[in-house]
Amino acid sequence: MGSAEVTPTPRQFNGDFRTDFLSVDQLTLEDLDTIHREADIMRALAQHRGEVSLLQGHVYDLVFWESPSTRTKESFKHAIIRLGGKFVDFHLESSSKEKGETFEDTITMLDSYLVAERDGFIIRNKEEGKLAAAAGIADAIVINAGDGSGEHPTQALLDTKTIRERFPSLEEIHVVFFGDIKGGRTVHSTAPLLAKMGVKRMTFAAPHEELRPDPHMIKALGEADVEVTETDDLREVAQDADVIYAVRTQYERWEDQAVARAKFTGKCLIMPEMIKGSRALVMHPLPEDKEDINFHPELRKLPGYIVNEQAANGQWTRMALLGLQAGKTATRLAELYGIKLKLLVTQNGNGCAVTV
Numbered sequence: 001m002g003s004a005e006v007t008p009t010p011r012q013f014n015g016d017f018r019t020d021f022l023s024v025d026q027l028t029l030e031d032l033d034t035i036h037r038e039a040d041i042m043r044a045l046a047q048h049r050g051e052v053s054l055l056q057g058h059v060y061d062l063v064f065w066e067s068p069s070t071r072t073k074e075s076f077k078h079a080i081i082r083l084g085g086k087f088v089d090f091h092l093e094s095s096s097k098e099k100g101e102t103f104e105d106t107i108t109m110l111d112s113y114l115v116a117e118r119d120g121f122i123i124r125n126k127e128e129g130k131l132a133a134a135a136g137i138a139d140a141i142v143i144n145a146g147d148g149s150g151e152h153p154t155q156a157l158l159d160t161k162t163i164r165e166r167f168p169s170l171e172e173i174h175v176v177f178f179g180d181i182k183g184g185r186t187v188h189s190t191a192p193l194l195a196k197m198g199v200k201r202m203t204f205a206a207p208h209e210e211l212r213p214d215p216h217m218i219k220a221l222g223e224a225d226v227e228v229t230e231t232d233d234l235r236e237v238a239q240d241a242d243v244i245y246a247v248r249t250q251y252e253r254w255e256d257q258a259v260a261r262a263k264f265t266g267k268c269l270i271m272p273e274m275i276k277g278s279r280a281l282v283m284h285p286l287p288e289d290k291e292d293i294n295f296h297p298e299l300r301k302l303p304g305y306i307v308n309e310q311a312a313n314g315q316w317t318r319m320a321l322l323g324l325q326a327g328k329t330a331t332r333l334a335e336l337y338g339i340k341l342k343l344l345v346t347q348n349g350n351g352c353a354v355t356v
């Protein structure tokens, strides 16, 4: 939060969430448990009581400088509304960007409308590093909603929640990331967070040389004790996968999109026979590109296709984060209202289903 210098990575939360959220590196395991548990309580309160008013008086500015977004932006809006807060949806197309105003000047100005330590920014930018720049400028809290090809840490909150709900022990599972690993920023947050949670085996299946992962990420995962494999053929690893996490080709990151389309179209398509008999859950941060789909339509019928459940977790995890960053919790709200929560700890003791 606001300092003259650009802050590369803010401090770890360590139980105190009242700061910017730019990277999964900021999360301790306990912090992640807290967010996931809060998310369950948020869901239970919203579904059973319709009442989770925690953020009255808090204003959030959604600045999507890279404008396309459905799930991230809309789930944040739903989260804010459910929590009783308000948001301002910045419109890039009609903003003074057209007149040449920079991202930095825009953030400086919008920050003057917000109240430090109360309000927040939710920011997406197509250029990696701009989130750190915004955090250096703004006094209001900054949440990273997509930093070019860098990180997308709130997506990792929902991805990891979805995975931990399904597996008794993460140490035994094999997670396969498939598609444009190089450009897919969700992978760059979700893989390191899974490593932190104890996942010991990961495979990166990039079906084209130019979509392969950044060696820095591979090195960091190795140092975190993950056995990492790379392949260009999903079939080699599908039978031994517990999760197949697919990502679309990020054409917008290529200068000549027509050339990129000619090169990559069809490469990241999973056909039913490629994963036939596999026990794997199939995940995707979405969207799918209708010109270059990742899933043959048959795959949507598989019981392991949990893409919609994954997306739904976006609202609950983002509610949890927003509440915690404002220093408020659904747990405390339930206490105040005299609502009894029954925490049903799952087999692994990780997650918790909640009844009201």
Ligand code: NCD
Pocket: 071, 072, 146, 152, 155, 185, 186, 247, 248, 285, 286, 287
């Ligand atoms: C992703 C993103 O924007 O990084 N989508 C999302 O936030 N759910 C994935 C993508 O665009 O491919």
